[in-house]
């Protein structure tokens with residue numbers, strides 16, 4: 001059997017060692033409390049599930065769906081963008097439902113990247129931007145996100161020869177993993193930069209609705225002329241606790257949306273229609289669940305940040321998103337610290353290096369743990385301080 005080079009080039013799974021240790025501890029009957037996964041623990045709101053069940057019983061929804069989704073769903077997405085961001089979208093040419101944002105993020109590389117082309121990718125970042133670039137035969141140029149620049153990339157430091165080969169610019173705010181946010185001024189500068197260098201912008205914004213202290217995240221599509229240069233990926237996963245149902249969307253530049261539709265129509269057969277009806281219900285029905293969930297996450301955020309600061313780890317409360325990005329103590333690497341927490345107090349966190357080399361020095365803690373486990377996890381974190389000594393290398 002001869003596998004493709006692209007399979008061999010897939011990055012090794014960085015958490016192999018940590019996953020092995022978690023499995024080992026669990027096998028011994030020890031409880032591991034995981035802050036490692038960004039998957040909402042709160043169920044999908046009941047009105048959405050009711051719609052899903054009702055739609056699943058209708059035989060009209062048992063057949064192959066269309067790749068570009070139900071027209072009603074595309075209109076519901078356009079309506080949501082209009083109400084939430086004041087952005088007008090043509091539901092037929094500027095909106096495309098996806099099998100979760102991840103699916104579209106992975107496939108859009110096939111629309112732009114030929115061997116030798118470059119995608120500009122933040123570091124640290126959600127790994128799919130660079131992996132999909134590699135799978136399409138391209139290269140990633142990593143734009144460091146640093147605390148001193150509020151985790152925004154410095155576009156002016158990208159070398160001219162890189163810009164000549166670059167076709168895509170990836171951005172993600174509210175940001176995973178750093179918890180940073182971007183304002184409309186930044187997005188306006190991004191549009192100008194993209195126009196200047198003939199880049200297609202892919203903004204990934206699935207966390208825009210998970211926001212705290214009254215903060216409202218802008219959409220990239222609100223920037224002047226954003227539709228000329230780019231698209232925004234979004235999702236129902238985090239806004240409505242629907243990660244398991246797999247539904248998201250891409251909106252914006254009609255040429256980009258159409259290119260992705262053409263790729264998808266050759267690769268997948270759309271989103272199960274019952275799930276599309278559930279998504280319509282989510283986007284057009286009562287929205288109070290969002291605020292209710294945000295209050296829960298905000299309380300958890302405060303508890304996590306307080307404990308981290310108490311035990312001497314620097315972490316700022318994020319304005320949005322599901323993650324706290326914490327500095328590891330002096331003398332530890334991200335992996336050392338994550339391993340130490342797991343070994344000594346049975347807590348799993350994600351080492352920052354899982355998101356790129358600029359994630360070194362940080363770990364990510366997710367707020368998607370049920371309250372009782374969260375509180376138990378935090379008291380273990382406090383215990384860790386008493387066990388503290390330098391890791392052995």
Ligand SMILES: Cc1ncc(COP(=O)(O)O)c(C=O)c1O
Nearest residue numbers: 100101102126176204235237248
């Ligand atoms: C930044 C970012 N983009 C996209 C996704 C994928 O979202 P979806 O569940 O819609 O595929 C995630 C999921 O964690 C994410 O963190």
